[in-house]
Each structure stands twice: as C-alpha cells, then as structure tokens.
Amino acid sequence: MKxxxxxxxxxxxxxxxxxxxAAQGHEGGEVATAIDGLFVPRQNxxxxxxxxxxxxxxVAPMEGG
Amino acid sequence: xxxxxxxxxxxxxxxxxxFESRFLIGSAQHPSPAILLDAIVASRAGIVTVSLRRxxxxxxxxxxxxxxxxxxxxxxxARLLPNTAGCKTVKEAVNTAHMARELFxxxxxxxxxxxxDDTLQPDVFGLVEAAxxxxxxxxxxxxxxxxxxxxxxxxxxxxxxxxxxxxxPIGSGRGLNNPFALRALRAHFPDTTxxxxxxxxxxxxxxxxxxxxYDAILLNxxxxxAGDPVAMARAFAQAIEAGRLAFQxxxxxxxxxxxPSTPVLGSPFWHGEHEQ
Numbered sequence: 001m002k003x004x005x006x007x008x009x010x011x012x013x014x015x016x017x018x019x020x021x022a023a024q025g026h027e028g029g030e031v032a033t034a035i036d037g038l039f040v041p042r043q044n045x046x047x048x049x050x051x052x053x054x055x056x057x058x059v060a061p062m063e064g065g
Numbered sequence: 066x067x068x069x070x071x072x073x074x075x076x077x078x079x080x081x082x083x084f085e086s087r088f089l090i091g092s093a094q095h096p097s098p099a100i101l102l103d104a105i106v107a108s109r110a111g112i113v114t115v116s117l118r119r120x121x122x123x124x125x126x127x128x129x130x131x132x133x134x135x136x137x138x139x140x141x142x143a144r145l146l147p148n149t150a151g152c153k154t155v156k157e158a159v160n161t162a163h164m165a166r167e168l169f170x171x172x173x174x175x176x177x178x179x180x181x182d183d184t185l186q187p188d189v190f191g192l193v194e195a196a197x198x199x200x201x202x203x204x205x206x207x208x209x210x211x212x213x214x215x216x217x218x219x220x221x222x223x224x225x226x227x228x229x230x231x232x233x234p235i236g237s238g239r240g241l242n243n244p245f246a247l248r249a250l251r252a253h254f255p256d257t258t259x260x261x262x263x264x265x266x267x268x269x270x271x272x273x274x275x276x277x278x279y280d281a282i283l284l285n286x287x288x289x290x291a292g293d294p295v296a297m298a299r300a301f302a303q304a305i306e307a308g309r310l311a312f313q314x315x316x317x318x319x320x321x322x323x324x325p326s327t328p329v330l331g332s333p334f335w336h337g338e339h340e341q
Contacts, residue, residue, distance in 0.1 A: 006119035025123025030132055032117065032164035037156055039163035057119065059164055060131020061138070063101075064116025064148045065091030065235070065285030 004055040018045035021058060031058045077111075077281050079258060080173070080205040080226055082144070084111040087275070088305050089146065089260065090298065091285020098137050100294050105141045108298035113143040114175060114283065116150050117164055146207060148175035153188070158195045162204060174199060175207045175229070175262075175283075185235045185263075189216045193223055200224025209262055212246035214253055221257065228254070229262035229283060232274060236286040238266025241273055251278045268297075268304030275308025276316065 003010050005020075014020045017033055017040055033040045034057040040048050050056065076083040090110040095101035105113060115138060120131045138145065147165035152158040155178065162174045178195055180188025187210050196206050200223055208220050212230045220228055230250060233239035241247060242264065251259060261274040262283040271282045282305050291297035329335060 006121075023122075026120070030135075031120055032168040034160055034164060037160060039160045039167075041163075042167060057164075058122075059117040059168070060120035061135045061168060062116050062118035062131060063091075063093040063095070063134060064114050064150055065093045 001052045003050055006058060015049060016046055017048040017050060020050060021045060031060050033058055086111045087281040087309055088302055089281055089283035090288060092138060093285055094289035095294055102141060103295045104288055104298040105143060107295045109302050111143055112146050113141055114146045114148055116148050145169050145171060146173050146175050149177045152177060153179050155191045155195045159198050162199050172203060172205045174204050175209060177209045187211055193219045196220055196225055197223040212243055212250055214250060217250060217254060227258045227260060229260045231263040232261045233264030235263045237264050238287060239264050240266055240270030248277050268300045271301055272304040272308035275305055276311045278312050
C-alpha cells in the first residue's frame with residue numbers, strides 16, 4: 001500500500017507502525033511517531049495499523065531555539 | 066527574605082527546579098557541533114532548547130543525524146527544554162509536545178504556536194488553548210508569548226507557571242521592542258517567573274531585560290550567528306548576571322536636569338552665596 005512517510009510517498013507492506021519503524025532501521029526508543037497528525041506512544045505502535053494513504057511521522061531529536 | 070519563586074529569588078526557579086544561571090541557550094544554527102558544545106559551556110547555561118525533525122530511515126544512507134545530536138547534547142549535561150517550533154495549530158503543537166515528552170523524557174515543553182510567518186508572532190488564541198490542554202495532561206509549559214497582559218493572565222489561568230514574552234521577533238536581534246509593556250508585565254505579575262524569549266541581539270539588550278526584573282533570558286541566534294559564538298556566549302552570560310545584579314541593587318530614577326555628584330559647598334572658586 002501507499003502511505004505518506006515524513007511527507008513523502010512511500011510503499012510499504014508492513015501492517016503496523018512498529019513494523020514500519022523497525023523496517024526503517026530505528027530502535028524503538030530513538031524516535032517518536034504519529035499517524036495522521038496524532039501522537040502514537042511507543043507502546044501502542046504494534047497495535048496501530050497502517051492504512052492506505054495514511055500519513056506517518058517518524059521524528060528524532062534535533063537542534064532547536 | 067527571599068521567596069523561592071519570583072523575581073527576588075537568588076536562583077532561577079522553573080517548575081520547582083532551581084538553576085544558578087539565568088541564561089537559557091538555544092542549540093540551533095551553530096557553525097559546528099564542537100562550537101555548540103563550547104558555547105554551552107561558555108554560557109554557563111543550565112538549560113538548552115532542542116527540537117524534533119523528521120528522521121530518515123537508516124537504510125536510506127542519510128541516517129543517524131538525530132542520534133548524533135542526541136549523543137552530543139547529552140554531553141553538555143544541561144537540562145533539555147524541547148520546543149514545538151514550526152507548529153501553527155493547536156493540534157500540531159499538542160501532538161509535537163507529546164512526541165517531545167516521549168523522546169526527551171521530560172514534562173517540560175517550550176510551547177510555540179506561530180500565527181504569522183513574517184514576524185513569527187505567536188497565535189495567542191491557539192497558544193492559550195494548547196497550554197490549557199497540555200497543562201491538564203501533566204506538561205510543564207513554557208509558553209512563547211507576546212507582552213500582552215491579558216494573554217499572560219489567561220496562560221496563568223491555563224496552568225502555566227512560567228511566561229516567556231518576546232522581546233522582538235525571533236532572530237531579529239532588535240532587542241526589547243516595547244520596554245514599557247515588558248515593565249508593565251513584570252509589575253503586574255510580580256511572583257511569576259518571566260523569561261524574555263526571542264529577539265535579543267546584544268548583551269546590552271539582555272542586561273536591559275534583566276534590569277527590568279526579568280528572571281531569565283532565552284536566546285539562540287545572537288550567539289550561534291556571532292563571529293565568535295563562544296566569546297558571545299560568555300559575553301551574554303556576563304551581561305545577564307550584571308543585569309540581574311543591577312536589578313537587585315536598585316537603580317536610581319532618571320531625571321531631566323543635572324544633579325551634581327560632587328558636593329559644591331566650599332569648593333574652590335565657588336559661585337554660590339558667600340558665607341557671612
């Protein structure tokens with residue numbers, strides 16, 4: 001299915017957010033996540049299915065003012 | 066006797082945590098990671114602001130920027146204050162705050178809800194609503210706001226214990242655009258911790274805010290974009306300390322006419338009336 005991953009079109013067959021995060025090579029605690037603009041806590045990722053066209057955000061620490 | 070909170074405190078108090086330094090420094094825009102770390106050390110700041118960004122997958126060949134920064138910033142030993150920079154709606158800000166809380170493992174959030182792109186002026190209506198939601202969810206909110214008294218009152222009613230009014234637009238270096246309003250805010254909320262956030266370009270401007278009785282200064286660009294960021298961080302540290310000391314010392318009132326500082330009675334060639 002096609003989803004939006006960090007603002008770009010992305011093909012994935014992973015059924016849930018935890019699988020997608022792992023497939024991207026991230027350790028679970030290194031990133032924070034959201035689907036369709038709503039925060040998904042780390043412990044809920046495996047119960048959060050990915051649906052056609054959904055918008056996934058995977059974010060990490062960065063510099064800020 | 067000094068209270069723990071508020072402008073007469075010896076230490077900066079933020080949601081129950083105390084800090085020797087009254088300087089909060091931003092971590093963005095520095096020329097290199099090494100200079101960022103050196104600038105933090107030179108600033109003596111106990112608090113560093115951080116943010117979130119989209120992280121490329123590790124299989125993409127562009128991975129690891131987030132973890133590299135995370136490792137670096139932990140070396141500073143500073144307390145981290147994540148922000149919601151770039152958020153323009155309540156929903157974005159609230160969800161970004163949740164992601165920051167999980168990632169940085171802190172209830173602290175510098176809440177930004179931007180309402181206008183040219184000035185990066187806060188959307189104060191969205192700010193108050195987001196603050197109310199986040200305070201109810203256990204966050205300790207540091208709202209980036211204007212110098213508006215009524216908005217400040219509503220942010221306090223929402224549960225904020227710290228207010229961070231702008232001096233002038235973010236990154237502008239214009240200093241305190243409206244010292245009158247900042248003075249009024251200080252006078253109106255004598256027991257609230259007030260931090261001037263944004264717009265400070267020079268150490269003298271930081272000192273001016275501290276002389277007004279502000280509790281701390283948050284700045285980023287003025288250090289990061291200076292010719293020598295480490296030296297500028299040190300200069301700001303000294304100015305903030307000097308401004309605080311001046312506030313505590315009690316300044317004289319300005320006056321229109323001269324008032325001689327040297328006693329004139331009996332001085333040579335005195336032009337006053339002669340003693341009989």
